[in-house]
Amino acid sequence: MSVRHAILALLSEGPKYGLQLQKEFESSTGEVWPLNIGQVYTTLQRLERDGLVESDEAENEGTQKGFHITDAGSTELSSWLNTPPDMTSPPRDELVIKVLSALRVPGVSVHDVIQVHRRYLIELMQQWTRLKEDEADFDLTFALVVDAELFRLDSVVRWLDTADGRLKRAASEPSVASTGPRLGRRLVVRR
Amino acid sequence: MSFLELRRVSKSYGAGAAEVHAIQDVELSVECGALVAVMGPSGSGKSTLLTIAGSLEEPTSGEVVIDGESLQTMTRNDKSRLRRRTIGYVFQDFNLLAGLTAVENVALPLELDGHSAKKAHAAGMGALEELGLADRATHYPDQLSGGERQRISIARAVVGERRLLLADEPSGALDSTNGEAVMRMILGACKQGVAAVVVTHDAQLASWADRVVFLRDGRVVDQTVPPPSPEALLEESSRSGPRQ
Ligand SMILES: Nc1ncnc2c1ncn2[C@@H]1O[C@H](COP(=O)(O)OP(=O)(O)O)[C@@H](O)[C@H]1O
Numbered sequence A: 001m002s003v004r005h006a007i008l009a010l011l012s013e014g015p016k017y018g019l020q021l022q023k024e025f026e027s028s029t030g031e032v033w034p035l036n037i038g039q040v041y042t043t044l045q046r047l048e049r050d051g052l053v054e055s056d057e058a059e060n061e062g063t064q065k066g067f068h069i070t071d072a073g074s075t076e077l078s079s080w081l082n083t084p085p086d087m088t089s090p091p092r093d094e095l096v097i098k099v100l101s102a103l104r105v106p107g108v109s110v111h112d113v114i115q116v117h118r119r120y121l122i123e124l125m126q127q128w129t130r131l132k133e134d135e136a137d138f139d140l141t142f143a144l145v146v147d148a149e150l151f152r153l154d155s156v157v158r159w160l161d162t163a164d165g166r167l168k169r170a171a172s173e174p175s176v177a178s179t180g181p182r183l184g185r186r187l188v189v190r191r
Numbered sequence B: 001m002s003f004l005e006l007r008r009v010s011k012s013y014g015a016g017a018a019e020v021h022a023i024q025d026v027e028l029s030v031e032c033g034a035l036v037a038v039m040g041p042s043g044s045g046k047s048t049l050l051t052i053a054g055s056l057e058e059p060t061s062g063e064v065v066i067d068g069e070s071l072q073t074m075t076r077n078d079k080s081r082l083r084r085r086t087i088g089y090v091f092q093d094f095n096l097l098a099g100l101t102a103v104e105n106v107a108l109p110l111e112l113d114g115h116s117a118k119k120a121h122a123a124g125m126g127a128l129e130e131l132g133l134a135d136r137a138t139h140y141p142d143q144l145s146g147g148e149r150q151r152i153s154i155a156r157a158v159v160g161e162r163r164l165l166l167a168d169e170p171s172g173a174l175d176s177t178n179g180e181a182v183m184r185m186i187l188g189a190c191k192q193g194v195a196a197v198v199v200t201h202d203a204q205l206a207s208w209a210d211r212v213v214f215l216r217d218g219r220v221v222d223q224t225v226p227p228p229s230p231e232a233l234l235e236e237s238s239r240s241g242p243r244q
C-alpha cells in the first residue's frame, strides 16, 4: 500500500485538508490500516516538494491548510494506477526457504513442516472469513481488502498443497526425486 | 452435545496385496450447530469418510453414532429413515433429477418420506424462498447455472427437519462468488442447529468452518484450534500498518 499514491487518489476528487485525508484514507482501506496525522503531513510535504500537490495559503493564522493535486500529480497518479507492481522476482520468501530447507534436514518430515504452515494459514483465513460473516456491517472497501487477504493466503496454501503432492509423488518415483542442485540451472527473470 | 461421532472408524477396499486402507482410525465429533470442514488431497479418504458418516457405506471397523444412536444397532429400515429424515447429503455432481423442476427436486425427499405432494411442495417452495431461489422454482436443472444447481441441491439437503448436513466438495467447479454463497447457506443451516461436515480442498471454503480437520492417507493428522476473536486480527494488522 503506497500512502503517497493513496493520498494523491483522494486529492484527485478535490482539494482536502490533512485531517480529512487521514479520515478518508482509513475509511478507504476498510479501517484496516490506521494512519497517523504525522504520516499524512510528512507525505504531503514530500508530495509538495516533488511538485505533485500544492498547498493553498491558509487564509489566516491558525486555520488548516488545504491541499490540491497538480497536473504533474494527476499524471503520476494515472501512471501509478496502470503500472503493475513488481511481481517478477523469483519467490524468495521465508516459507519457500523453510520448505526447501526441511528437505535437507535429516529426521525432519517435510510433510509435517508443510502441515504446520498449512494449519497456521487456514487459522488466519478463518479469522478473516469470520469478518465476512456478518454481511450487514460489511462495507465495500472492507470487503475488497478482506478478499485480497484471503486470496493471498489461499495462494500460499495452494502452493503448499502442490508442494506436498509433488514431494509425495517424487518419493514414490525415485527417478525424479533428486533434490540436488541442477548444474547451470538458475532462475532468471527478466525485469 | 455432539450429533455425529465417528469412533476409530476404518474402511478398507479389496483384499490381500490389493487392499486399500481408504480411512484408518478416524475420530471425529461434530456438535449441533457446528460446521466442520475436512481438507485433504485427492485420494486421502474424504469421500469415504462422508459416505460412512451418512450411513451410505459400512465401516470395516469402528463405530458411527448419530444423535446418540449407534448405526451398528440400527436395522436397515432405521437407517433408511435416518437418511430420509435426518441427513441431508450434497454430492459433488449436484445429483438433481433432470426430469423434475427445482421445487420438485427439493420436495422429493419429503414426498419419499410420506408427506403429501401438496405439503412437500409447500415446504420445498419455503426452502427456495428462504434461499432467494423462488424465481427458479419451475426451472429444470438444465435451465439453471452451475451455481443455481448447487444452491438448489443444498436446499434439497436442508428441507424439512434435517439435522445433519454432509457435503462433498459442494463448490465443485464453482467460482468463488458462488462458492461463498454456498458456504453462507450451509452456515445459515448451522445457525439453526444443523451439524454440518463439508469436504473440500478449497482453503477459502474451509475457512468458513468452525473447525478444519486435515486428512492425509486416510488418517486425521491435524486440526485447527478455535480462532481468537476477529478483533485480535485487526489489531495485529494495524500494528504492521501500511507499507510506505
Ligand atoms: N469403492 C472403492 N473401491 C476401491 N477403492 C476405493 C473405493 N472408494 C475409494 N477407494 C480408494 O480409497 C481411497 C480414498 O478415496 P476417497 O475417499 O474417494 O478420497 P477423496 O475423496 O479424498 O479423494 C483412494 O485410494 C481410493 O482409490
Ligand SMILES: [Mg+2]
Pocket (backbone or CB within 6 Å): B046, B047, B048, B168
Ligand atoms: Mg472425493
